Amino acid sequence: MGDLFWILFSTMVVNNFTLAMFLGLCPFMGVSSRIGTALRMGAANIFVMMITAVCVWLLNTFVLVHAPYLRLIAFIVVIASLVQIVEMVIKKVSPALFQALGIYLPLITTNCAILGLAIFQTTRGYGLLEGLFFALGGGLGLMLALVLMASIREALEVAEIPDVVKGIALVMFISGSLSLAFMGFAGLLSAS
Amino acid sequence: MSTRPVAPRDAFLDGVWRENPVLVQVLGLCPTLAVTNTVANGIAMGLAVAFVLIASSGMVSLVKRLVPNEVRISAYIMIIATFVSIADMTLQALVPGIHKAMGPFVPLIVVNCIILGRAEAFASRQRVTASVADAAGNSIGFALILMVMSGLREVIGSGTFLGFSVFGPHYEPWVIMILPPGGFFTLGLVLLLVNARQRRRSAAHASATLARKAA
Numbered sequence: 001m002g003d004l005f006w007i008l009f010s011t012m013v014v015n016n017f018t019l020a021m022f023l024g025l026c027p028f029m030g031v032s033s034r035i036g037t038a039l040r041m042g043a044a045n046i047f048v049m050m051i052t053a054v055c056v057w058l059l060n061t062f063v064l065v066h067a068p069y070l071r072l073i074a075f076i077v078v079i080a081s082l083v084q085i086v087e088m089v090i091k092k093v094s095p096a097l098f099q100a101l102g103i104y105l106p107l108i109t110t111n112c113a114i115l116g117l118a119i120f121q122t123t124r125g126y127g128l129l130e131g132l133f134f135a136l137g138g139g140l141g142l143m144l145a146l147v148l149m150a151s152i153r154e155a156l157e158v159a160e161i162p163d164v165v166k167g168i169a170l171v172m173f174i175s176g177s178l179s180l181a182f183m184g185f186a187g188l189l190s191a192s
Numbered sequence: 193m194s195t196r197p198v199a200p201r202d203a204f205l206d207g208v209w210r211e212n213p214v215l216v217q218v219l220g221l222c223p224t225l226a227v228t229n230t231v232a233n234g235i236a237m238g239l240a241v242a243f244v245l246i247a248s249s250g251m252v253s254l255v256k257r258l259v260p261n262e263v264r265i266s267a268y269i270m271i272i273a274t275f276v277s278i279a280d281m282t283l284q285a286l287v288p289g290i291h292k293a294m295g296p297f298v299p300l301i302v303v304n305c306i307i308l309g310r311a312e313a314f315a316s317r318q319r320v321t322a323s324v325a326d327a328a329g330n331s332i333g334f335a336l337i338l339m340v341m342s343g344l345r346e347v348i349g350s351g352t353f354l355g356f357s358v359f360g361p362h363y364e365p366w367v368i369m370i371l372p373p374g375g376f377f378t379l380g381l382v383l384l385l386v387n388a389r390q391r392r393r394s395a396a397h398a399s400a401t402l403a404r405k406a407a
Contacts, residue, residue, distance in 0.1 A: 020372050022226035026305065029221065072280065072299050073273045080266060112222050112303045119296040164388050168218055172380030179373040 004133045007126075011137030014188055017113050018145040019179040024113030028146060029171055031104065038150035042143025044104045046136065048083060049117055053135035055082060056118045057128045075118045083108055113142060148178060198318055200325035207329025213306045214337040215386050220306040224337060225375035227294050231354045234342030236290045238335030240283060240298060242328070244275045245307050249327035251275075252315040268311045269302070276301045306330060337382070344378050345369045 017023045024045070031041045055078050064071055087105045091098045108114060117138050121131045152174055161170065213219050223241070227233040248271050259267045280298045283291045291298065301307065310330055315323040346352060349369030351359045368374050 022222050022372065022375065023300075025221045025225070029218070069277065069281070072277050072302060073270065076269055076273050076302050077266075080269060112300050115300060115303050116296050119299055123296070164391060165384060167387070169380050169383040169387060172376050172383060176373045176376030176380060179376055180368075183371065183373065 004129060007130055008133045008137040008140075010188075011134055012141040012144065013182065014185045016141040016145060016182050017116070017138050018142055019175065019182045021116070023116040024111050024142055027104075027107065027111060028142075028149060028175070029168065030107075032146050032149040032171075033153050035147060035150045035154060037104075038146040039143070040100055041104045042139070042146050044108060045111070045113065045142050046139030048086060048105070048108050048114060049135040049139040050132060051082060051086065052079060052114055052118060053121060053131040054128070055079075056121050057126075057131050060122055071122065075115060079114055079118065113138065145178065149174065152178075198314075198322050198326070200322045203314070203318070203322045203326035204329035207326055207331075208333045208336070212333040212337070213309075213330050214334060215383065217306075217309070219309055220304050220334060221379070222300065223297050223304060224334075224341060225372075225379060227297050228338055228342035228345055228375060228378075229349070229370040230293075230346050231339070231342045232290055233293055234338040235335075236283065236287065237294065237297065238331070238338045240279045241301055241304065241306070241334055242331035243279050244272065244301055245310060245331050245334075246324055246327040247275045248272045248307060249310055249315040249323045250320055252311045253318060253320045253323035256316050264316065265308075265312070268308060268316075272307055272311070273302050306334060340382060341375075341378055345374055349374060 011017070015021060018025065018028050027041050027045070031037050056075065059074055059078060064074060083105060087098075090105070117135055121134060126134055149171075153171070156170070156174075165173070207213070211217060214221070214224055220241075223237055227237045248268070251271050252268055255267075255271075276299060279301065280291075283294075283298055310327055314326045318326070343353065346354075347358050348366050349371075351357060351363040351365045357363075366374075369378065
């Protein structure tokens with residue numbers, strides 16, 4: 001059990017997907033201007049990541065043993081169709097949730113955090129349970145980074161900033177500082 | 193298909209600078225930040241992306257009339273994934289050390305928005321020669337940024353360039369530059385400089401027009 005929580009914690013904080021491994025930067029830059037949207041995007045991400053973890057485990061255990069060279073193509077096809085199916089199911093089952101997640105679901109298909117999760121899960125040889133905790137940790141970490149970023153950006157809206165820095169360059173500097181802060185957790189990894 | 197055809201030369205130059213994928217379109221940030229901690233990784237990533245981008249743009253342009261409109265994105269992703277698999281296996285066979293250092297970022301070329309973006313926005317509407325030229329231009333534009341980023345980060349962060357010492361043995365490297373925060377800071381700086389240059393240009397342009405009007 002300790003191992004599982006360690007996987008969860010280390011993917012969420014120490015090896016944060018966005019701030020330490022540069023995965024999922026597109027939503028991080030794109031939908032981090034409001035805390036509300038950041039939370040929803042994070043939730044949609046956690047959801048898709050958990051389902052992806054299960055699918056990847058199924059693929060790895062039953063299908064790709066026979067054809068490892070198809071790994072990448074299989075992953076991307078499964079993720080793309082998975083997101084479509086999830087979207088349809090949510091639309092049918094819970095229109096309210098669909099309203100809330102809305103446009104964020106299709107965006108997730110081209111989110112490298114999902115494919116990155118699938119690839120890491122494979123190369124590290126995680127089983128089903130480990131994979132699920134890994135996905136949960138990754139998703140929560142992404143959500144944490146998104147919300148932190150959104151709250152900083154909301155606060156910066158009223159601040160006086162030189163025009164040149166405004167926009168993507170400023171976001172980069174903030175991300176750098178956040179990443180710097182998260183590096184403080186790196187000691188935990190070697191301590192264990 | 194009603195888009196006006198673009199000359200290959202213009203397509204090439206747009207990709208390199210005027211519509212640079214990283215600086216202007218702000219695409220492909222993940223690899224730009226992740227693999228630029230050494231120049232060797234940057235070169236390998238630049239070459240891999242160039243191969244995938246040129247091959248898939250050419251292929252998409254070739255088959256653009258055969259693919260039904262509804263499934264075109266999935267078809268493009270399949271084409272891209274095939275070429276990425278080839279690049280991944282080739283790198284693994286030729287330069288296993290670098291392949292290992294780049295970790296999941298070689299397979300992740302599949303979801304690099306530059307490639308799908310060029311396929312959808314350009315190759316699916318234009319002739320093969322223009323598409324290949326556009327892909328080549330974008331690859332060079334992307335590789336240029338990778339070189340600048342990885343050059344800055346390796347020289348400052350490790351005091352070396354391609355593994356050769358630059359500042360001699362007494363240089364104390366700024367380790368932070370080759371760690372994740374350094375990536376964000378370097379890209380921020382590059383974007384800032386480009387932004388400043390563009391603002392100065394447009395300001396100069398505006399005052400020139402104003403002067404002409406006054407005269």
